[in-house]
Amino acid sequence: MYQFDVVTLFPQLFPSFFECGVIGRAIKDKRLGFRSWNPRHYTNDVHHTVDDRPYGGGPGMVMMYEPLAQAIQSAKKQQPKAKVVYLSPQGKPLSQLALERFSKESGLIMVCGRYEGIDERVINDLVDEEWSVGDYVLSGGEIPAMVMMDGISRLLPGVLGHEDSAEQDSFVDGLLDYPHYTRPEAVAEQSVPAVLLSGNHEVIKKWRMKQALGKTWQIRPDLLEKLDLSSVQKTLLEEYIAEQD
Ligand SMILES: C[S@@+](CC[C@H](N)C(=O)[O-])C[C@H]1O[C@@H](n2cnc3c(N)ncnc32)[C@H](O)[C@@H]1O
Numbered sequence: 027m028y029q030f031d032v033v034t035l036f037p038q039l040f041p042s043f044f045e046c047g048v049i050g051r052a053i054k055d056k057r058l059g060f061r062s063w064n065p066r067h068y069t070n071d072v073h074h075t076v077d078d079r080p081y082g083g084g085p086g087m088v089m090m091y092e093p094l095a096q097a098i099q100s101a102k103k104q105q106p107k108a109k110v111v112y113l114s115p116q117g118k119p120l121s122q123l124a125l126e127r128f129s130k131e132s133g134l135i136m137v138c139g140r141y142e143g144i145d146e147r148v149i150n151d152l153v154d155e156e157w158s159v160g161d162y163v164l165s166g167g168e169i170p171a172m173v174m175m176d177g178i179s180r181l182l183p184g185v186l187g188h189e190d191s192a193e194q195d196s197f198v199d200g201l202l203d204y205p206h207y208t209r210p211e212a213v214a215e216q217s218v219p220a221v222l223l224s225g226n227h228e229v230i231k232k233w234r235m236k237q238a239l240g241k242t243w244q245i246r247p248d249l250l251e252k253l254d255l256s257s258v259q260k261t262l263l264e265e266y267i268a269e270q271d
Contacts, residue, residue: 028182029059029133030175031101031108032168033094035076035140037062039168049176052185059133060175061104065089068096077141086142094137094144098152101135108133109154113167113174114143117156120174122197124157128174129181136174138167200253202242204234235259240266 032040044053044060052058066074076094077087098110111134118124128134137144137153149156159170180186196203207218221233239262242249255263 027056027059028129028131028178029061029105029108031061031063031105031133031135032138032171032175033063033065033097033101033136034138034166034168034171035065035089036138036166036168037064040172043172043175048185049179052179052182055184057182057185058179061101063097063101065093065097068093068100080142084142088142089139089144089148091145091147094148095152098135098137098148102152105133105135108135110135110137110152111174112137112139112144112149112153112156113159113170114139114156115158115161115163117158119161120157120159120170120177122177122195125174125177126181129178134174134178136167136171138171140166197249200249201238202246202249204237204241232262236262236266239263240270243267 034040040060040062044050044058049058053060065076069075075090077089080086080088102108102110109128109131113136137148157170157174159173164170180192186192192198194203207222211218211223219233221229224230235258239250239255239259243263243266
């Protein structure tokens with residue numbers, strides 16, 4: 027079982043995430059485990075204070091060292107070998123490659139910040155890695171933690187059935203995914219490309235590869251630059267580009 031431990035001030039955000047879809051099934055099948063750790067439970071004052079004003083002035087509040095550190099330590103006691111990840115806009119941009127690496131481990135401890143963020147000394151003492159879900163700022167680390175948990179979970183053995191296999195998803199081979207169609211054959215004056223109705227699996231495979239290359243070239247040329255395309259792929263992409271004129 028892969029174990030997620032999430033340090034959060036808002037554990038109530040998570041239950042529905044773990045009830046639905048493939049993640050819900052994985053929890054029921056005991057392929058996934060989830061526990062939350064609330065820094066508020068590690069406070070001694072009547073108000074259960076977890077934040078304070080920033081030294082040096084400025085707007086907002088900062089999550090204090092002690093309650094947060096104790097919540098992380100409690101999670102670490104349960105999972106001593108797990109990496110501690112802080113979700114932060116200052117982290118490395120999350121990628122499919124990183125998710126694949128995390129999916130090979132047996133669990134993860136995730137720290138969700140709130141307010142202006144967390145006391146830097148928590149990062150220095152207890153955080154192994156910082157990851158960002160994108161170059162924008164959200165109000166808390168809970169949604170980024172769900173993004174990470176979702177991305178990791180679907181890579182775990184048995185979580186996706188063969189039918190929704192992750193093998194052909196975007197980024198797995200460095201390209202965006204090809205377009206998908208389902209019934210009806212014609213809708214809103216658009217028909218399914220005839221090749222997909224041909225029953226010729228070789229031709230369909232080639233068409234899908236061409237579309238994946240073409241879409242990546244159009245939308246994310248930066249991804250193509252990182253790839254060493256085969257001669258077949260180069261020809262398919264040239265054909266795709268020529269067809270656009
Ligand atoms: C309002 S943000 C703090 C932003 C911080 N002052 C900064 O500019 O870097 C509060 C929390 O949301 C989470 N967060 C916000 N944006 C994020 C992102 N792009 N990726 C991961 N976590 C994010 C972090 O846990 C952060 O501590």
